[in-house]
Amino acid sequence: MRGTDLQALEDGRRVLLVVLLTTLGVATLLIFGVLSYAYDRYLLAVFLLTAGGIGILNLLVLFYSHNYSRAAVVMAFVTAAVSGLLVSTGGVDGTGILWVYPMMTVAIFTAGFRPASYILALFSCAILYILYWPENPLLQYEYSASVRTRFVVSFFCLGIITLAVEFVHSHSQSKVAELHSEVQHTAQTDALTQLPNRRYVSERVILGGAFAPVYQGGCVVLADVDHFKSINDRYGHDVGDVVLKSVAQFLASETRCEDLVVRWGGEEFLLVLPKINLAMAERRMDHVRRYLADMDVICHGARIRVTLSFGVTEISGSAPANGVLKRADQNLYLAKAAGRNRIVAS
Numbered sequence: 001m002r003g004t005d006l007q008a009l010e011d012g013r014r015v016l017l018v019v020l021l022t023t024l025g026v027a028t029l030l031i032f033g034v035l036s037y038a039y040d041r042y043l044l045a046v047f048l049l050t051a052g053g054i055g056i057l058n059l060l061v062l063f064y065s066h067n068y069s070r071a072a073v074v075m076a077f078v079t080a081a082v083s084g085l086l087v088s089t090g091g092v093d094g095t096g097i098l099w100v101y102p103m104m105t106v107a108i109f110t111a112g113f114r115p116a117s118y119i120l121a122l123f124s125c126a127i128l129y130i131l132y133w134p135e136n137p138l139l140q141y142e143y144s145a146s147v148r149t150r151f152v153v154s155f156f157c158l159g160i161i162t163l164a165v166e167f168v169h170s171h172s173q174s175k176v177a178e179l180h181s182e183v184q185h186t187a188q189t190d191a192l193t194q195l196p197n198r199r200y201v202s203e204r205v206i207l208g209g210a211f212a213p214v215y216q217g218g219c220v221v222l223a224d225v226d227h228f229k230s231i232n233d234r235y236g237h238d239v240g241d242v243v244l245k246s247v248a249q250f251l252a253s254e255t256r257c258e259d260l261v262v263r264w265g266g267e268e269f270l271l272v273l274p275k276i277n278l279a280m281a282e283r284r285m286d287h288v289r290r291y292l293a294d295m296d297v298i299c300h301g302a303r304i305r306v307t308l309s310f311g312v313t314e315i316s317g318s319a320p321a322n323g324v325l326k327r328a329d330q331n332l333y334l335a336k337a338a339g340r341n342r343i344v345a346s
């Protein structure tokens with residue numbers, strides 16, 4: 001699983017949370033809206049039914065846009081507005097303020113740390129204004145001074161704790177995603193040449209047994225250093241490593257940015273070239289082959305002549321990747337058998 005996949009999983013959880021809580025919230029708002037209307041509390045009824053309507057609209061927009069962050073922030077604002085109304089009217093016998101705790105906690109968790117901080121700050125100012133501004137027409141219920149103070153202090157404590165938990169959660173979540181993509185990158189990269197490795201190909205390039213659509217209609221090349229064992233034997237393994245690194249850099253510099261150069265294993269490299277036909281791929285590889293054969297790799301004062309043999313084949317449509325790679329390998333074998341430092345394409 002990639003770092004981005006982890007993020008997608010976390011986003012998926014939040015979407016589910018937003019959908020569930022919005023549905024629950026909308027149902028509650030509509031029920032209380034209808035009840036308020038039945039008890040002739042028209043202002044409250046209009047407010048609750050409007051908030052419920054916004055919730056339904058928000059759900060519809062979420063289904064079409066898949067923008068859960070916006071939906072969560074809209075829902076958090078609606079929740080804060082309804083909570084403010086409960087503080088202002090007192091709900092039933094002044095118990096409306098009790099609903100503020102769960103509602104605002106949920107709003108903070110779904111909106112995420114930064115938007116939740118702003119919403120909480122705004123909401124705090126609003127309830128301080130409602131509860132403490134003298135002669136305030138917005139305050140329709142008479143709370144005792146001790147209830148007001150205890151509510152404000154306990155709400156601030158809960159708000160700060162919830163924000164802190166959300167901060168730690170989102171921070172550790174992004175750290176895990178970061179570490180995950182670092183591990184993923186290391187696992188898919190060859191340590192010596194820093195090229196993508198075989199695992200990268202099997203996880204990112206071959207999907208469901210075929211080359212990814214972007215590569216279909218392109219070509220695959222297997223390139224193998226000729227007589228590499230004798231380079232190792234003559235100059236030592238360290239020099240062999242330098243030669244492999246030089247060949248890797250050379251291949252990467254001689255290909256287009258959309259081409260993929262992979263260390264396939266040992267002294268063998270895989271090139272996946274999108275949007276190119278067999279004849280053009282053969283011509284380009286021949287240019288690469290000649291260019292390399294004409295220059296020497298210089299290491300510890302030694303000038304080492306390095307040549308490559310190539311097996312080239314086409315990726316026709318969504319043909320099985322194994323078959324394509326096998327054909328390229330057979331062509332490479334033919335190039336070696338025919339004397340090396342050459343290309344076989346078919």
Ligand SMILES: Nc1nc2c(ncn2[C@@H]2O[C@H](COP(=O)(O)OP(=O)(O)OP(=O)(O)O)[C@@H](O)[C@H]2O)c(=O)[nH]1
Nearest residue numbers: 224225226227228229230232237240241266267336
């Ligand atoms: N220095 C170094 N050598 C490696 C590495 N990986 C594989 N080799 C060596 O590459 C050599 C490959 O030898 P062979 O498979 O006989 O191929 P070759 O000598 O290139 O002969 P042909 O491919 O037939 O031209 C072996 O000696 C391996 O030990 C590596 O990472 N570093």
